[in-house]
Amino acid sequence: MGDFLQFNEVTKQYGALKAVDGVSLHIRRGEFFSLLGPSGCGKTTLLRMLAGFERPDRGRVLLDGEDITDLPPNKRKVNTIFQNYALFPHLTVRENIAFGLRVARVADAAIKQQVDEMIELIQLGAHANKKPHQISGGQKQRVAIARALINKPEVLLLDEPLAALDLKLRQRMLLELDQIHDQVGITFLYVTHDQGEAMSLSDRIAVMHEGRIEQLGTPAEIYETPHSSFVAAFIGDTNFFDGRVEALTDKDYCRLTIEGFPPALCYNDKRKQPNELVHLSVRPEKFRISLEQPTLSPQHNLVEGQVQEVVYLGSQTKYLVKVQEYLLAITQQHSRFLLDQRPIKWDDRVWVWWHADDGYMLDRYREQDEALMEMPAH
Amino acid sequence: MTLLFLVPTALVFAISFKPSDPWGGIGAGWTLDTIRSLGNPNYPAIIWRTLWISFVTTACCLVLAVPCGYYIARAPQRWRRLLLLLTVIPFWTSFLIRIFAWKVLLHPEGHVKRGLVAVGLADESTMLLYRSEAVLLVMVYTLLPFAILPIYAAAEKFDFKLLEAARDLGATQWRAFRQIFLPGIQRGLLTAVLMVLIPSLGMYIIPDIVGGPRSEMIANKIAQRTFVDRNVPHASALSAALTLAVMAPMLAVLLGRRRREGGR
Numbered sequence: 001m002g003d004f005l006q007f008n009e010v011t012k013q014y015g016a017l018k019a020v021d022g023v024s025l026h027i028r029r030g031e032f033f034s035l036l037g038p039s040g041c042g043k044t045t046l047l048r049m050l051a052g053f054e055r056p057d058r059g060r061v062l063l064d065g066e067d068i069t070d071l072p073p074n075k076r077k078v079n080t081i082f083q084n085y086a087l088f089p090h091l092t093v094r095e096n097i098a099f100g101l102r103v104a105r106v107a108d109a110a111i112k113q114q115v116d117e118m119i120e121l122i123q124l125g126a127h128a129n130k131k132p133h134q135i136s137g138g139q140k141q142r143v144a145i146a147r148a149l150i151n152k153p154e155v156l157l158l159d160e161p162l163a164a165l166d167l168k169l170r171q172r173m174l175l176e177l178d179q180i181h182d183q184v185g186i187t188f189l190y191v192t193h194d195q196g197e198a199m200s201l202s203d204r205i206a207v208m209h210e211g212r213i214e215q216l217g218t219p220a221e222i223y224e225t226p227h228s229s230f231v232a233a234f235i236g237d238t239n240f241f242d243g244r245v246e247a248l249t250d251k252d253y254c255r256l257t258i259e260g261f262p263p264a265l266c267y268n269d270k271r272k273q274p275n276e277l278v279h280l281s282v283r284p285e286k287f288r289i290s291l292e293q294p295t296l297s298p299q300h301n302l303v304e305g306q307v308q309e310v311v312y313l314g315s316q317t318k319y320l321v322k323v324q325e326y327l328l329a330i331t332q333q334h335s336r337f338l339l340d341q342r343p344i345k346w347d348d349r350v351w352v353w354w355h356a357d358d359g360y361m362l363d364r365y366r367e368q369d370e371a372l373m374e375m376p377a378h
Numbered sequence: 379m380t381l382l383f384l385v386p387t388a389l390v391f392a393i394s395f396k397p398s399d400p401w402g403g404i405g406a407g408w409t410l411d412t413i414r415s416l417g418n419p420n421y422p423a424i425i426w427r428t429l430w431i432s433f434v435t436t437a438c439c440l441v442l443a444v445p446c447g448y449y450i451a452r453a454p455q456r457w458r459r460l461l462l463l464l465t466v467i468p469f470w471t472s473f474l475i476r477i478f479a480w481k482v483l484l485h486p487e488g489h490v491k492r493g494l495v496a497v498g499l500a501d502e503s504t505m506l507l508y509r510s511e512a513v514l515l516v517m518v519y520t521l522l523p524f525a526i527l528p529i530y531a532a533a534e535k536f537d538f539k540l541l542e543a544a545r546d547l548g549a550t551q552w553r554a555f556r557q558i559f560l561p562g563i564q565r566g567l568l569t570a571v572l573m574v575l576i577p578s579l580g581m582y583i584i585p586d587i588v589g590g591p592r593s594e595m596i597a598n599k600i601a602q603r604t605f606v607d608r609n610v611p612h613a614s615a616l617s618a619a620l621t622l623a624v625m626a627p628m629l630a631v632l633l634g635r636r637r638r639e640g641g642r
């Protein structure tokens with residue numbers, strides 16, 4: 001089961017640029033699998049090699065045990081939902097959906113029945129005889145899905161299918177995609193640079209960076225235990241500290257010295273030894289913030305700082321707090337309890353704390369990741 | 379513009395109903411004699427020849443222009459400019475000079491003839507010039523750019539992702555081309571048909587220079603009636619018939635287009 005769809009050491013080069021660089025991926029049958037990464041990291045290229053529009057320079061692509069590397073696109077049991085839908089403008093919604101079956105020479109009666117079912121599934125009965133330019137973005141999206149699904153592909157490829165939609169519609173289509181995946185039960189390979197989409201839909205995610213797979217795992221694994229500072233920074237916001245292991249306090253924890261910041265206690269799952277250089281990553285929502293000094297267990301780190309900025313976001317509030325030389329990004333969910341208190345304001349002196357288990361140590365980052373980390377928290 | 383077209387056309391139609399006088403002028407009064415003279419038994423053959431040469435020219439131009447337009451539109455940007463330039467370069471030399479150049483090429487002592495004889499495709503007695511095929515060849519050559527340009531313009535606006543989508547849905551390359559690309563550049567195709575068919579129907583110079591007496595077209599007859607027979611009304615009647623023949627495909631296309639757009 002684990003090797004339903006395989007990329008084996010696949011490389012694709014454009015001139016000097018390695019768009020995809022030795023990628024190996026094993027995707028399970030029925031899985032909702034996401035490729036996530038910044039623009040230009042090679043996601044589309046990888047997808048196009050699976051669909052048959054690009055030929056890898058090296059490596060093989062296997063689907064259900066069969067080597068499909070050299071098959072033309074029309075011979076692969078794979079269908080794609082293109083970023084801008086690519087609906088045929090001169091055909092109606094119904095004819096668009098029927099296209100694949102027509103090509104496959106299915107009998108007219110069977111085509112009619114299956115197309116009707118599909119139109120039912122995507123709830124576009126009222127628009128079946130319209131041309132693509134007469135329907136809305138969300139409806140086009142659904143036609144594209146129906147047009148692909150009617151061929152009962154082994155794998156459905158989705159290349160940033162929601163990128164052209166506005167936020168509200170995007171959220172609704174996310175739910176619909178999820179439902180459709182549950183209903184049809186085929187493998188989805190989903191490409192996006194939006195980590196929110198990937199997190200909410202996927203069984204597993206592969207984070208890509210410069211043509212390579214940086215990390216592969218469930219959304220929780222990738223969020224909670226990023227393998228590299230690139231992944232940590234790309235998946236959600238985080239605070240990074242440059243530190244050095246000072247001492248092992250017991251078998252599970254160590255104490256870090258951080259230049260320009262108070263020393264911090266940290267969970268030491270990587271068995272770091274004294275004097276090793278590390279990065280400490282703490283997610284904004286792992287911090288707690290208060291005007292009064294709390295009483296805490298020894299496993300907590302407590303620092304004092306000054307509020308530089310407060311951004312109210314409805315369901316949560318974002319603070320920037322200056323602690324010595326660091327500016328911490330902190331988000332807090334609202335609770336009724338919090339509303340009773342005097343709200344934290346600009347320039348307030350505050351206490352900030354986090355549990356040692358919520359800090360995450362990373363080896364080091366590569367030079368080029370630094371730009372990413374300096375991007376303003378959004 | 380419309381006025382500049384309508385006034386002479388109306389005059390031509392009017393003169394068709396005038397008698398001729400022996401000095402090449404237009405006589406007084408009205409008559410249907412000239413219209414009746416169109417029944418001349420020579421005409422059906424000439425009209426038939428005009429039609430088939432025009433339609434075959436149009437078909438050849440389309441068959442050649444569609445791949446040209448497709449490849450120019452798909453070529454990288456800097457190649458595209460060059461290819462377009464090559465398409466229109468013939469316009470830089472005079473139309474007449476190019477036709478005479480063909481005459482030289484096709485001449486019994488010309489390069490084409492000698493080349494064909496050398497590879498054994500023709501023998502010394504084969505006549506390349508002064509036949510309908512020569513007219514056809516030169517017409518296709520002359521009118522091809524007028525087919526390539528509108529087809530390229532349409533192909534350039536075509537979203538080539540659609541061809542990938544069709545392939546993705548199981549279509550072969552040929553099927554995607556036929557069912558997605560050709561309908562996608564439909565407007566360009568229609569324009570190309572008009573741009574080639576209409577000048578073909580009225581073509582005068584090419585049959586005159588590379589054609590013989592057996593490849594005369596209707597426009598040659600008009601010229602003959604005007605300049606040789608000095609029978610202006612008769613020439614007008616022929617012209618009027620030709621104008622009607624040219625308008626017919628144009629109207630058909632316009633109506634077709636209107637209906638399709640109305641149906642959207």
Ligand SMILES: Nc1ncnc2c1ncn2[C@@H]1O[C@H](COP(=O)(O)OP(=O)(O)OP(=O)(O)O)[C@@H](O)[C@H]1O
Binds near residue numbers: 014037038039040041
């Ligand atoms: N046909 C091509 N010729 C040359 N370079 C290409 C070609 N296609 C892609 N590239 C390059 O390969 C790299 C990867 O491109 P790709 O489209 O796979 O990125 P992506 O991850 O899909 O990005 P995005 O999120 O912006 O869609 C990019 O640097 C791109 O410029």
Ligand SMILES: [Mg+2]
Binds near residue numbers: 043044045159
């Ligand atoms: Mg892409």
